[in-house]
Amino acid sequence: MTAIMSSNRTNSPSAASPSRGLLLSTRLCNVLTRLPRCHGVGSGEGGARHADSGSAQGGYRDTVLLPHTEFPMKLSGQKLLDREVEIQQKCGFAELYSWQRERKSKKEFCLHDGPPYANGDPHVGHALNKILKDIRNRFEMLRGRQVHYIPGWDCHGLPIELKALGEVGTSGLSPLQIRQKAREFAEGAIARQKAAFQRWGVMADWDQCYYTYDGAYEAAQLKVFQEMFSKGIIYQDYKPVFWSPSSRTALAEAELEYNTEHVSRAIYATFPLVKPPPKIAAEKGVSVLVWTTQPWTIPANQAVCYMPNAQYSVVKRADNTQLLLVATERTASMAALLGTQLESVGTFTGSQLEGGICKHPTLPDKDVPLLPANHVTMDKGTGLVHTAPAHGMEDYSVASHFKLSVECMVDEDGKFTELAGPELQSLSVMAEGTDKVISMLKECGALVKEEQCVHSYPYDWRTKQPVVIRPSKQWFINTASLKDKAKEALQKVRVLPESARGSLLAMLDRRTYWCISRQRSWADTQTTLSHIANLFKEKGSDCWWELPIETLLPPDVLKKVTGPVADYVRGEDVLDIWFDSGASWAAVLQDPRADAYVEGKDQIGGWFQSSLFTSVAVRNKAPSLVVHGFAVSENGDKMSKSLGNVVDPDVVINGGQDPIMPAYGADVLRWWVAESNIFSEVQIGPTVLNLARDNIGKLRSILKFLLGNLQGFDPRVQAVDPKQMHYIDQYMLHLLREFSIKVTDAYSEFDAGRVIRTLQAFLTRDLSSFYFSIIKDRLYCEPEDSLGRRSCQTALEEILDGVTRAIAPILPHLAEEVYLHAPGHDRETLFKSGWIKSSSVWRRPGLEEAVEGACAIRDLFLSSIPGKHAAQYDLTIAIEPGLLFELMESLQEEPTSTSSQLAELMMAARVSLVSELPCDLPPDTLLNHGTFLINLEGGVIREDSAYSIAVVPTSAARCPRCRRYTVQSADCLCPRCKTVVSQAH
Structure with a gap:
């Protein structure tokens, strides 16, 4: 039952034609009998002003019940920091997680924590991620669910090793020594990050975290590997991978950064056609023209590929009569590039090129076949693609199909090997090696054109140096075999924002395999996996180097060994860090599937994807995903130490040397996270933080008002x-x-921003601007134990409790501080006392229509006296008999009153409720008209009710105690105040 058109308490309703509802009055009376009749109370803006100022005359001051509370209006500087730490200790923040795990609960909420790298100090990206998770966890715990949240850290990989060994290097260190130094560095980073997360108020069992270097974790990871291996999903092969010469290891797609400003020396080179295709009669002296941005790969060429269904032409250069074979649709571009006309000598389809053979430009004895391929495009180049299977993913696919050789001429340092010949051996392929290849092409007359090409190129995300593609014997996951399952599982779960689902699906489509091995001295997965997994669980992965070979082999294998055990060697491959962290579900989760994974958008190609593949491969399940943006500077720029725009969360909390960065405390940091649109880039800086602090300050003032008026109320x-x-x-x-x-x-919905917007609207519109302005007279001037005042305090206590619980997941320190000052609590901490306790009893028949109808009339009244005080006017409300009249009559039984609920709502000196306006209105009367549409019983009772108002300045004097215009003489107290004062004395 709702009012179809109700007042927003700011705009007056427009006038409309009246309608009668007399025939429905009996039905309405039945509804209204379920509502209480009004109790005589006073109201008025004058009383509110008086009570706010505390300026009651003479001895009346002590009889006014002004708000009082020890809750401070403002906390700043060291007092704020000390108070937050005190709250954490007093309210048991450290024990809260274990308490809620031990309590009985029908439902569990599991948020699986993606492990951050243990390679540095905490930053605002950590704050965004961890606080976002904590907001949801605290909400779920408050509403009675048992939260499962185990924080973790990724303790393996080059990010840690490079920093740990940055000063001493790896020279002369054994694998165990390298591992020990890396572990010590990781432990230091973990301690700093963990302390920061706790200071931010993140709820977790900080003594039971997971670390990827733990033996039990590594054992669980190996079991995932074993199961995938047994299903044929993991295999070992020799194929091209992204290789970082700067860190001497293979890289996964997720470990790449693409530099869009990379500059390559692109070349156009000729491959002489020595054997024309059988299906075409080509003229002598034709050369196939190819284009590449990686000239260093020319020595590894094994073929030239064409598009079977495209058109190709032999063209003659006008400047030197050279004959070139190019794609027909690329002819015009090539003519412009070469600065000459190209005359077509003959045109044919790509499929007619089958069987043609070229001569390698720098290796005269090597033949190069023309082969069809679907990856050939016409947007750049010549429409004919130089193919080096050892140095390109598509090139390798062609080689696999046509059984071409895949020879690697590049070593782990990115230098040519002896296979490239004496002229190139030991030259860096990306530097002097490229220079030499181009020089060789010039010498043999194969170089047609060289140009600078700015394009997107993959870089090692750690060293920020370009990578190469080279073949290596690695372990791979056949993601093609998992794609359909992964897509199906992904379609069944929730992804926020929805656009992230499309990004993840697109990435799955592009990935045909996943290289999961690395060449570092860390761990091994090549031997009998179950036995090794058990050893790792018991002793940790250091045992791989500490134990003798015969101990690493299981007994049944040892029985079968016919030769010396020394023939077995310890492998030196390691698992990709994404497989390492992506298998965390197997080591951490109790239930087969978490309710949510919450990480940054960069993890779409990283942890989200690795977790998805491993989980789908083993369990055929996927988690729900929440993908948030990155923290950026206030100007929207990526944070960088060189730019000086890095915001340190420790400085945000504790303050910095720069006065523009005072001590904001942890709750401001949490408000920043909550208020941000997390699905885009999240800006942080002084302006944003000051606004967050100011908003919390406004919230504190409202909470202080609520607490002050509940003094002594149980x-x-x-x-x-x-x-x-x-x-x-x-x-x-x-x-x-x-x-x-x-x-x-x-x-x-993981939408804490909407929580804040809803909160601010409720506080500003419904409380500060509306309710508080109406009730101050009743709170301050009514007898302390009167039903009217206790009724108001009952509502205020419920409001205080509801608002405090609503903000608790975002502002746990402030919420607990309020709870310590609030009346009537048995528990010492809010977070052990549950979620907002609203009741369906609060939605009573006719209540909404009665109050919102009165509010519509009130808005029209206030708009009639702009800038004036309502308390100085008498208001006459004329409503023809019907629904609206009876609703207003439930707020004021007598025809005229200064103390009815209707008078309180109108904030007027006196309110008269009549069926029609009197004829003898004073000449200065302000008249206005409006309508209110009532909808009762789901539309069964419906009436568009018209009303009129007459506003005149009151002739009454002001009561010296409550300052309401309700007495005949300024020296007299109103009846209500007279009673209160007499009782006080």
């Missing part, structure tokens, strides 16, 4: 039954219930 014994409360108080409980539903939905 809701356990003094709360008023909802049925006996004033309509406006009941109505606020109704709004509080709607607020709690919206907040609960927003938290459930």
